[in-house]
Amino acid sequence: MDRCESTLAIVDFEHVEQDGYSSGYESTPSDSESSTSTQKPLSNRLIPISYNRDPVKIKEKLTYRNTQALTEQLKVISSIPELCDVTFEVGSEKVKVHGVKAILGTRSRVLYNLILKKQKEAEFQRKADKKDKKKKTSIQSDKVTIVVKKYEPEDFRKIIQFIHSGSVDISSSCVAGILCGASQFGLDDLERACWDFVNHSVKSGTISKIIPSAKRYSHHKTGQRLLEKIFSETQQSVEL
Numbered sequence: 064m065d066r067c068e069s070t071l072a073i074v075d076f077e078h079v080e081q082d083g084y085s086s087g088y089e090s091t092p093s094d095s096e097s098s099t100s101t102q103k104p105l106s107n108r109l110i111p112i113s114y115n116r117d118p119v120k121i122k123e124k125l126t127y128r129n130t131q132a133l134t135e136q137l138k139v140i141s142s143i144p145e146l147c148d149v150t151f152e153v154g155s156e157k158v159k160v161h162g163v164k165a166i167l168g169t170r171s172r173v174l175y176n177l178i179l180k181k182q183k184e185a186e187f188q189r190k191a192d193k194k195d196k197k198k199k200t201s202i203q204s205d206k207v208t209i210v211v212k213k214y215e216p217e218d219f220r221k222i223i224q225f226i227h228s229g230s231v232d233i234s235s236s237c238v239a240g241i242l243c244g245a246s247q248f249g250l251d252d253l254e255r256a257c258w259d260f261v262n263h264s265v266k267s268g269t270i271s272k273i274i275p276s277a278k279r280y281s282h283h284k285t286g287q288r289l290l291e292k293i294f295s296e297t298q299q300s301v302e303l
Contacts (some may be wrong), residue, residue, distance in 0.1 A: 158216035
């Protein structure tokens with residue numbers, strides 16, 4: 064199973080920015096003079112304060128980001144149904160894939176509109192059930208269930224994982240499904256990464272391995288584009 068790293072920086076891992084950071088302590092003039100001849104100035108050295116002037120103003124700021132840890136933690140969310148308020152029933156077997164409404168809605172405008180539509184439908188149904196005294200009134204819940212028919216469960220799980228964590232593994236067996244999902248849900252960075260993988264497969268001569276995955280999504284416009292590209296590249300290689 065082929066896998067490559069996209070040139071697109073989807074996730075920015077651990078990064079520290081330090082702007083004029085000071086420890087908060089002040090050295091005496093004698094300490095500063097004695098150390099000047101032996102040490103080079105450092106950005107975070109102890110800065111002396113003159114007794115004849117105002118204290119030196121130091122910008123104290125430390126920005127720390129650990130996106131790798133955040134990514135791994137966000138991946139876990141979709142595997143814990145109790146923490147999620149959206150359930151996708153995927154494929155003919157209705158495999159459950161879970162997600163968080165707030166994350167899905169902010170990351171994808173398409174999913175936001177879909178979730179909002181389902182919420183309105185559920186509210187309308189609850190009101191209708193209240194009017195019909197013969198029917199038992201359903202328990203009110205903020206959870207939303209969405210049926211997804213045209214995706215393979217594992218491919219759709221990877222799409223939801225990316226939406227939550229910003230990270231996903233792309234391989235020849237799933238690239239078509241992820242590409243179609245990225246196109247449908249407006250995930251431009253993920254779509255570019257998938258095309259990067261396809262182009263890498265062309266250069267490495269492994270494009271034919273994507274064909275089974277692409278054929279499963281021939282009903283999708285992006286899947287059709289992918290198949291056309293595969294057949295075009297394989298035809299050119301045969302002519303050469």
